[in-house]
Amino acid sequence: MREILPALSRWYAQGSPFGLATVVAVSRSAPRDPGAAMAVGPGDEVVGSVSGGCVEGAVFELAREVLESGEARLETFGFSDEDAFAVGLTCGGEITVLVRRVSPGDDPAFGLLARSVAAGRPVTLATVTDGPARRGASLAVWPAGEPAPDDGVHGTLGTSGLDVAVSADAQGELAQGASELRHYGPHGERREDTVAVFLHSFAPPPRMLVFGAIDYAAAVARIGDFLGYRVTVCDARPVFATPQRFPAAVEVVAEWPHVYLAGTTTDERTVICVLTHDPKFDVPLLEEALRRPAAYIGAMGSRRTHEDRTARLREAGLSAGELARLRSPLGLDLGARTPDEVAVSVAAEIVALRWGGSGAPLTATAGAIHPPGTASR
Template identity: 60%
Template sequence: MRDILPELREWHTAGTPFALATVVAVHGSAPRAPGAVMAVSADGAVLGSVSGGCVESDVFEVAGEVLASGRPQLRSYGISDDEALGVGLTCGGSIEVLVRACVPAADRDRLREVMDLVAAHEPVAVATLLPRATPGGTSDAAPGEAGAPAATLVVLEDRTAGSLGAEGLDAAVTDDARGLLAQGVTGVQRYGAHGQRRMQEVSVFVQTYAPPPRMLVFGAIDHAAATARIGSFLGYRVTVCDARPAFATRERFPAADEVVRAWPHTYLESTTVDARTVICVLTHDPKFDVPLMIAALRTPAAYIGVMGSRRTHLDRTARLREAGVGEAELARLASPVGLDLGGRTPQETAVSIAAEIIQHRWGGTGRPLGELAGAIHHAAPDGPDGPDGS
């Protein structure tokens, strides 16, 4: 939802009713992950996407029905029938899409709070009770009834708001939502009607809005400016760090969320790094590189990319071995950084770095898709997600 959040907040402030379509489940290959959203206003304006164009026209029609009736619908879309001009996916997988009405006057304060928290990068999870999937996508109870589909529970680290209709269900979902939020995972959980574990009477979609993952770029060079721009585009919160005051300036790095003047290893040892963080070392100087990489290898960072020629890489790894770094730790370094795209400019190098980060995250091969067979879209890996369309 982050990518369309400014417009949604404008609709909410203006009191514009809209329907929100959310991908709640993906089976097999699909263009968008759970949490991807498309919004349709009462006057027909559209924001976002749930499939990259395959089923949006049908979702648009369903959104109109939902706005008219106030009743949520859960729609399933599988492989399209090209000969019959059927609506569906062309990639071989299937998705489930929840379409619900968002009428600001109905729950103005709670909806505004969630959007404000997401905009401020504060952790919040929204749990929604799903209707049973039927061919028509209709729900079994009207909104407002106890346990009604599309009832929501907002979960923060220290409190909750709303209810799914049963105290036991709220308690179980709250515990699970906080766990999913800590991992940055969005998905469907199943329970008994009163929150019993190992039962599948009701399905609850838990959408998490964890703070954006971080990209730490070390070395205030022209390649860093291009890398910061593409990192921001991919949804990372970007920090550029360099010890040289003349180079580490806001004017040189307008795309970065912050520019830090500090010795790289000192800053890295003092800042928060988690399993979603990516580190790009572009400094080219052993007095910066070696202590910085020793510090980086002590973190749980998802990716550590280091710029330099193959000769520089060999010299660097020799220095790291002398400093006591083991082979398993050295294997974590992506060096020379990036995929072999043949690029030469800072912008092309930044694309190469971003491509390797994406490949690392999703487990891709880095080979041309035309040379491969099977699913194009890789399944989400277990564990923390990186940036997405949520």
């Protein structure tokens, strides 16, 4: 939903109700993960997608009905592979979509949630999808220490016990950056499953740290920004580390790479791309990077550069396990030549590593093309 929030925020600020459809569950080869969203606003304007185009027409009509009635709806789309074309979900998977009406009157918490997401602050939206609680009722939950109303919780799912149980679980989901369907009793009982609640976590965008302000860095920064990363480019040479050479959304830092990395925060979603291929920068930087949390650590260079760099890192005391985390030379073998093509190969490797992809052509693989996901940024 993050990508359509500007339109949703505009409609909400105008007081214009809109129908918001959110994928709350998937199975088999579903085209989108839980949290994917589509909305129908004033004048039948449509933003977003819940299936990559497969069932958008049906969801559009459903959203118009919900706007008219004000009653939230839960619908499942998709059958077997043999019947998928008949129902529109061509991948043969299955998605369950919650459609509800949103406006200041219907959902007083939505404006606060949208502002938090736009500012990059973590928040979870909990919404009742099924059961005796009111379908479409929502609760926004912020982690401790974040600026938020009502001690970090705004809205209600219907009962105080359910609010307390869901709020506690929402904190855990947010820490993991996960979105999923949970089940409770009407008053938050954890051993019952009469009330279904979708926890949609909006963690801050993951970071991409690019070291070495060369032409390849500009291309990698552009594609990192396109993929939703919060990108920082760092180089020790001020003449190269200038904002004018990079997209407007990219932070540019003039600092020795290992010094900057030692003073910044990384986590299990962080991507680190080392493009300097100069030992005086690479070795101390990678020594720091390989000893801290990160999803991906890649370094540019030839095979000879890689062998020399690995030997220097061993001399610096890095273990075999730490060195095994290094993707070098970085990127997939696409035959890339230009900086933009190299950036595509790097992005492809990052995506494949994140989701467990093989990097092989789909024509050479079998099985589901879109395995069910567990989270949505």
